[in-house]
Amino acid sequence: MSTETANGNGVPRSASFLDVRSTVEADVPPSKRAKTAAVVNLLEGRKAVQESENEIAEVVIVCEPEQASLMMGGLHPRGSLYERPVNIDVAKQQHAEFRNVLRAHGVKVLTVREILAHNVDTNMSARVICQMGTSQLIDTVMINPTVTLQPSYRDTGFTASYTFEPLSNLVYTRDQQVTTCKGIVMGRLRSAQRQREVQVMRFCFNKLGMAVAGEIKEPGYLEGGDFFPMSRDLAMAGIGLRSNLEACKQLMDDDLLGTRRFAVVRDDFDQHQDRMHLDCVFSVLSDTCCIMLADIMGDKSPTRRLVDEYTRDPETGKYKMTREGVEFSAFIAGEGYAIIPISNEHQLQYACNVLNLGDSRIVSVHAPSARQIVRDPRFKGDVQVIDFSSITSMYGSVHCASQVVKRIPRK
Known part of the structure; x- marks a missing residue:
């Protein structure tokens, strides 16, 4: 049996490379593939779409832990938005197993590195950059160096000093964008350490030919x-x-949602790093079942969330508020969801941050809450638990570490 190799050098193609290639060449006749090497031309007009967290996931983008950028980030965990120190070798192993699990469910898993490496344009004018190999070039992107030169008056004539602003949080590909019914919308990250990540991810979407609907x-x-x-x-x-x-407001005003209703879930009273995002306290398990942090539930909770609901006017196309200040668990129950409550102890171990691959196929990192879910008669799916402890060291779990850019819409 023959194994496809990279550039004929005997190094096997990675599974991610093959997923990237199959994604960019999907539905493109061989004659057209031969005419262009640009991914964007191969996939011009390809549609990213995500209507529901419980639809079948087809294409997921992840970023495997990068040695140099994570090493730099790990030198001061809190300064890099990490929860605790990271073992990079273990993180790489755990992330590889995560990708294997997704592929075992039929998902095409594309890594940022393989997307960047696909059909790299070597026609570069910069003298140093044009001499770099692909891997070296990507490493340079990931560590984001600045070189300061001073005259030395001897040897080569210069002395160089270096500063770096590594993309040490890019492993969490959830945050740089959202995927809606209308497609990909590029986000804007709050932390200064992460703002360049949006540019890298947008470049990846351009290479894949996945049109960005807005920003x-x-x-x-x-x-x-x-x-x-x-x-x-x-x-x-x-x-x-x-x-x-x-x-x-921009999502609504620029018509980037594609839904009739939009629920804005306000965290007015808590705003804690351990519950920084909605996916830290809530997740969808099926069309009729979800999990939620018990501590935020109820009108009397000091950390409750409140929902303002906006509805799109079919004549004007504009959204206007139709309900205000509805307690979150009451709102979700009113949408027909049974709520499985997650304890504060389990939430701190990322019990709420699960990934739904569609049809209630759940990936979790927390065994006790996984058992709680499968024992609940209101849940009819499956939960697979993986070890993600080195990745969660960086303040995120499997939902954070994945961007589902394409789910199969229901008929």
Whole structure:
């Protein structure tokens, strides 16, 4: 049996490379593939879409832990937005297993590195960059160096010093954008350490030929962990510590949602790093079942979330508020969801941050809450638990570490 190799050098193609190639060459006749090497031309007009978290996931973008950028980020975990120190070798192994699990469910998994490496344009004018190999070039993107030169008056004539602003949080590909019924909307990240990530991800979408429907502009902030597509009728976004109302207004005013209703989930009273995004306290398990942090439930909760619902006028196309200040668990129950409550202890171990691959196929990192879910008679799906402990060291779990850019819409 023959194995496809990279550039004939005997190194096997990775599974991610093959997924990238199959994605960019989908539905393109061989004659057209031969005429162009540009991914954007191969996939011009390709549609990203996500109507519901419970639809079948088809294409997911992840970023495997990068040695150099994570090493730099790990030198001061809190300064890099990490929860605790990271073992990079273990993180790489755990992330590889995560990708294997997704592929075992039939998902095409594309890594940022393989997307960047696909059909790299070597026609570069910069003298140093044009001599770099593909891997070296991508490493340079990931560590984001600045070289300062001073005259040395001897040897080569210069002395160089270096500063770096590594993309040490790009492993969490959820946050740089959201995928709605209308397609990909580029976000705007609150933390200064992460703002360049949006540019890298937009470049990836351009290479894949996945059109970007819009982007959030200043003073808006939108991070993907705050966004949930619930159905063709309803989308939700959390606002508080990271995302804000201005971004939600832009989603509505620029018609970037594609849903009749939009629920803005306000975190007015909590705004804690441990619950920074909506996906830290809530997740969709099926069309009729979800999980939610028990501590935020109820009108009397000091950390309750409140929902403002906006409805689109079919004549004007404009959204206007139709309900205000509805307690979150009451709102969700009113949408027909049974709520499985998650304890504060389990939430701190990322029990709420699960990934739904569609039809209630759930990936979790927390065994006790997974057992709680499968024992609940209101849940009819499956939960697979993986070890993600080195990735969660960086303040995120499987939902954070994945961007589903294409789910198969229901008929």
